[in-house]
Amino acid sequence: MTRAGQTGPAGTDVAGGTVGTDVPDAAGPHVTEGVSVSVPDGVAPGQAAGLDPQVWSSGVTRGPDGALRVAGADVRDIAREHGTPAYVLDEADFRRRARTYREAFTRAFATIGTGVDVYYAGKAFLSVAVARWAHEEGLRVDTATGGELAVALRAGVPGADIGLHGNNKSDAEIARALDAGVGRLIVDSLAEVDRVADAAARTGRRAPVMVRVTTGIHAGGHEYISTAHEDQKFGLSVAGGQALEALHAVLARPELELLGLHSHIGSQILDAAGFEEAARTLLRLRADLHEGTGYLLGEVDLGGGYGVAYLPGETPVDPVEVAGRLAATVGAVCTELGTPVPRISIEPGRAIVGPTTFTLYTVGTVKPVTVEGDDGAFTRTYVSVDGGMSDNLRPALYGAQYTATVASRAAATDTARSRVVGKHCESGDIVVHDVRLAADVRPGDLLAVPVTGAYGRSMASNYNHVPRPPVLAVTDGVVRVLVRRETEDDLLALDLG
Numbered sequence: 461m462t463r464a465g466q467t468g469p470a471g472t473d474v475a476g477g478t479v480g481t482d483v484p485d486a487a488g489p490h491v492t493e494g495v496s497v498s499v500p501d502g503v504a505p506g507q508a509a510g511l512d513p514q515v516w517s518s519g520v521t522r523g524p525d526g527a528l529r530v531a532g533a534d535v536r537d538i539a540r541e542h543g544t545p546a547y548v549l550d551e552a553d554f555r556r557r558a559r560t561y562r563e564a565f566t567r568a569f570a571t572i573g574t575g576v577d578v579y580y581a582g583k584a585f586l587s588v589a590v591a592r593w594a595h596e597e598g599l600r601v602d603t604a605t606g607g608e609l610a611v612a613l614r615a616g617v618p619g620a621d622i623g624l625h626g627n628n629k630s631d632a633e634i635a636r637a638l639d640a641g642v643g644r645l646i647v648d649s650l651a652e653v654d655r656v657a658d659a660a661a662r663t664g665r666r667a668p669v670m671v672r673v674t675t676g677i678h679a680g681g682h683e684y685i686s687t688a689h690e691d692q693k694f695g696l697s698v699a700g701g702q703a704l705e706a707l708h709a710v711l712a713r714p715e716l717e718l719l720g721l722h723s724h725i726g727s728q729i730l731d732a733a734g735f736e737e738a739a740r741t742l743l744r745l746r747a748d749l750h751e752g753t754g755y756l757l758g759e760v761d762l763g764g765g766y767g768v769a770y771l772p773g774e775t776p777v778d779p780v781e782v783a784g785r786l787a788a789t790v791g792a793v794c795t796e797l798g799t800p801v802p803r804i805s806i807e808p809g810r811a812i813v814g815p816t817t818f819t820l821y822t823v824g825t826v827k828p829v830t831v832e833g834d835d836g837a838f839t840r841t842y843v844s845v846d847g848g849m850s851d852n853l854r855p856a857l858y859g860a861q862y863t864a865t866v867a868s869r870a871a872a873t874d875t876a877r878s879r880v881v882g883k884h885c886e887s888g889d890i891v892v893h894d895v896r897l898a899a900d901v902r903p904g905d906l907l908a909v910p911v912t913g914a915y916g917r918s919m920a921s922n923y924n925h926v927p928r929p930p931v932l933a934v935t936d937g938v939v940r941v942l943v944r945r946e947t948e949d950d951l952l953a954l955d956l957g
């Protein structure tokens with residue numbers, strides 16, 4: 461379905477992500493800027509102007525002259541002072557999302573008489589300030605490497621409130637986690653059971669562990685971010701028996717304290733059914749272990765993966781709804797199995813930080829290109845920005861779709877079909893595949909691309925020796941550098957000649 465005044469077929473929904481399609485360029489003038497080709501019916505014109513509240517953080521508005529503002533700061537001032545490209549993060553929005561997830565899950569699971577711990581998945585984006593905010597909002601921190609663990613510890617998050625994941629943890633990472641007194645190590649293979657137990661023996665302290673299981677569920681926005689089907693590297697198979705074997709192996713090692721089971725089925729999941737199915741599998745495995753050994757696992761972690769909207773008109777996961785469905789499922793399955801309800805934990809990353817941030821770029825080269833579409837030739841405006849796949853790998857890696865808007869002046873009504881591209885030496889260096897931008901977009905304009913807070917800076921690279929952009933937090937009109945911009949000197953310092 462397409463919105464009135466907009467042409468072409470809607471994007472095709474592929475495994476939870478909307479993929480833009482080649483559409484004819486017949487929309488002509490008076491189509492509001494920033495609208496992806498995939499906007500469905502019912503989107504209000506103001507929202508379609510690029511400020512759909514699902515896509516922009518709650519602090520983003522347009523000022524009196526139409527320029528974008530975030531939490532009271534004008535993007536032109538931000539660009540003047542800090543340069544572009546830059547990731548611009550709305551702190552209040554981050555805190556609000558963290559609270560929303562904690563409250564939604566806590567309330568829902570209280571109805572079945574159990575508590576919930578929400579771990580912020582630092583892989584989405586981690587800095588000292590962000591780890592501190594998450595903890596201040598009552599979340600714990602999930603880390604996946606020694607580096608993430610170091611950031612959480614530097615933030616002052618107590619070890620007991622940190623979890624450590626990883627399918628290939630090094631001995632140093634295991635030792636560091638044990639030294640820090642982490643609340644849980646999530647064991648990912650049979651071999652790791654003994655490695656963690658041996659490391660714990662050396663420290664003289666019992667190691668609290670969970671066993672990550674593979675439930676066989678295939679979910680997620682892209683093959684590369686699905687993590688619970690059988691043919692991938694994470695976890696221990698329930699169907700194949702390795703999960704139960706690992707649980708027995710943990711119980712056999714007195715240096716280990718078995719906390720519970722862990723499952724993470726994938727990322728950018730928009731439908732709760734996969735989470736419910738995984739919960740059923742985990743609870744049955746827990747009951748099997750109980751029956752076989754008399755050992756009742758106290759905790760079950762249902763992982764992260766809650767999907768967000770990337771394009772105007774898309775619907776993100778509603779935390780209240782998904783929490784309600786999961787609590788109902790967990791309650792019903794435990795009743796059915798005759799087992800007490802376990803404590804629950806979850807690990808959202810993208811849903812907390814993704815929509816809090818937009819990337820601010822400066823437009824450089826603008827080039828009209830004649831393209832042969834299915835319905836004849838049309839002009840596509842290639843809008844080059846001063847970043848690209850080095851600051852947002854997701855379009856190149858997953859075919860991920862984004863929207864964009866000119867940020868330094870009012871949204872245009874006279875728009876042209878555009879593609880936002882980066883400055884790297886690859887034709888696949890695309891930031892926004894297909895979007896209507898101001899027909900007069902020109903060098904020097906600022907362009908904002910929303911929902912880049914998750915897996916943007918955290919997957920950024922130095923491709924073509926491009927320094928990585930800073931992360932700027934805006935709070936009540938004040939801009940603070942959370943992570944500074946890299947410089948050429950930083951890059952050259954690594955090159956020993």
Ligand SMILES: Cc1ncc(COP(=O)(O)O)c(C=O)c1O
Binds near residue numbers: 807
């Ligand atoms: C084990 C684990 N937990 C949590 C997450 C966070 O996922 P998301 O950012 O999709 O919520 C991931 C990443 O997919 C993960 O691998």
Ligand SMILES: N[C@@H](CCCC[NH3+])C(=O)O
Binds near residue numbers: 685727728914915919
């Ligand atoms: N990096 C992925 C998500 C992977 C999550 C980590 N298990 C993305 O950008 O969508």
